[in-house]
Amino acid sequence: MELHIESTVRYCENVGERSRKSWYHAEKLLSSHKSEKIDMPTFGARSQKNLKCMHPLLRRVANAAIEHINFTIICSVRSKADQDQAYNLKRSRAHFGQSPHNYFPSLAFDFIPYPFTDEDWDDLAKFDAIAKVLKDVATPEVAIHWGGDWATFKDTPHIELQDWRKYIGKSYNITSLVVSKYNSAVHPNPYA
Numbered sequence: 001m002e003l004h005i006e007s008t009v010r011y012c013e014n015v016g017e018r019s020r021k022s023w024y025h026a027e028k029l030l031s032s033h034k035s036e037k038i039d040m041p042t043f044g045a046r047s048q049k050n051l052k053c054m055h056p057l058l059r060r061v062a063n064a065a066i067e068h069i070n071f072t073i074i075c076s077v078r079s080k081a082d083q084d085q086a087y088n089l090k091r092s093r094a095h096f097g098q099s100p101h102n103y104f105p106s107l108a109f110d111f112i113p114y115p116f117t118d119e120d121w122d123d124l125a126k127f128d129a130i131a132k133v134l135k136d137v138a139t140p141e142v143a144i145h146w147g148g149d150w151a152t153f154k155d156t157p158h159i160e161l162q163d164w165r166k167y168i169g170k171s172y173n174i175t176s177l178v179v180s181k182y183n184s185a186v187h188p189n190p191y192a
């Protein structure tokens with residue numbers, strides 16, 4: 001069991017690494033082929049990889065939403081290196097261990113509209129439309145928060161489970177495995 005968890009965690013960390021190197025180019029190619037007619041949206045390979053690393057509740061929400069509106073899941077688990085980078089680039093205010101992305105399975109995910117161009121980062125309406133569907137399909141089974149609703153630090157791609165800290169180290173003990181492996185020396189898990 002432990003070996004399986006270790007390799008899954010490694011897999012999930014590498015999703016982020018692969019994103020930076022190859023997915024950006026792939027996305028550009030894909031979004032230039034807009035003529036392709038699709039009856040109902042389905043998740044592409046990048047989203048599928050991130051889905052595998054998400055909490056089952058979030059996975060269910062995303063799978064229900066994709067039937068209504070098209071989007072890509074660009075991030076789920078964020079490793080220490082990725083979290084440090086996000087912090088340094090001011091994309092996140094959280095140090096490693098303080099973000100719901102830093103646990104396995106991930107208690108948050110980030111999405112972008114599909115198809116997507118760089119100008120869409122500033123298109124609040126596109127993110128809002130997807131967030132509305134996500135919140136709609138999540139209710140009443142589970143409450144989620146959208147980063148676009150935050151007053152002080154708008155994080156429009158971000159979705160997280162409400163009260164996500166309650167999921168750490170309780171029903172999903174493997175999260176503490178990740179925390180103890182990467183986090184013990186500098187940042188002891190404050191929520192364990």
Ligand SMILES: [Zn+2]
Nearest residue numbers: 108109110158
């Ligand atoms: Zn996020």
